[in-house]
């Protein structure tokens with residue numbers, strides 16, 4: 117593992133919006149980071165911390181004010197005219213992507229990315245149907261106008277459009293924002309399945325610590341334009357106090373279990389839901405009895 121080239125590496129990445137104007141804003145401040153190929157990472161941080169700015173650098177939508185980004189070891193901006201290649205390699209689903217649908221039919225909207233990549237008609241057709249099915253859209257919805265669909269369905273069209281390009285890295289910026297719990301679980305479940313089936317790297321921006329804990333083995337925390345931590349969810353959540361200070365609440369049960377561990381109880385680190393807490397307490401109580 118140690119010799120493997122990380123899929124994404126940021127080196128002293130700094131980004132300043134409106135530099136040299138009164139509105140100047142340092143949105144990323146000397147970020148250093150390596151993400152290993154095939155990881156599934158939750159990106160968390162308070163609103164305005166710099167999450168969207170960070171991920172937009174990974175597919176070349178933003179260019180660093182200073183510092184470098186490497187994709188598979190390749191300096192992204194070595195030849196700016198080549199940046200398109202990276203946009204196909206790293207697929208980005210924006211926040212509220214449904215506002216960016218614009219074609220006459222769902223089919224055409226999903227086909228937009230693959231077409232741009234220069235896929236053949238038959239490859240496009242396979243990719244469109246496969247990704248539509250994957251996100252739970254039916255065949256007859258493909259001929260509809262995207263504007264006839266519900267909010268949740270539109271969101272799925274937008275996600276299918278990026279999946280159809282089969283990007284090496286899939287990045288989603290708060291893909292569940294504004295959805296009800298059922299729509300949320302469905303989309304996150306599909307993203308997890310995509311990750312498991314393809315083994316591709318996935319970055320999931322979320323403000324829900326519960327969702328990150330449930331779906332992502334690793335978490336990246338951005339705070340005030342800086343990278344605070346990139347580690348396993350267990351390790352990240354063990355910094356409960358600092359996270360709370362940043363306005364990021366660790367799930368309550370996780371705080372309780374962290375405290376129990378500090379007090380010397382042999383409880384698991386992976387307790388993020390009340391259901392898991394119940395199972396874990398029963399297990400520990402049973403084992404405790406066995407010792408007597």
Ligand SMILES: Nc1ncnc2c1ncn2[C@@H]1O[C@H](COP(=O)(O)OP(=O)(O)O)[C@@H](O)[C@H]1O
Pocket residue numbers: 133134141142143161162163164165166167168169170
């Ligand atoms: N286009 C922009 N022009 C100026 N400032 C911006 C722009 N986009 C974001 N910012 C500022 O940069 C900071 C980081 O924003 P953003 O990356 O969107 O954070 P997050 O996604 O974590 O909410 C915020 O202070 C935000 O107001």
Ligand SMILES: [Mg+2]
Pocket residue numbers: 167168169211289
């Ligand atoms: Mg954002």
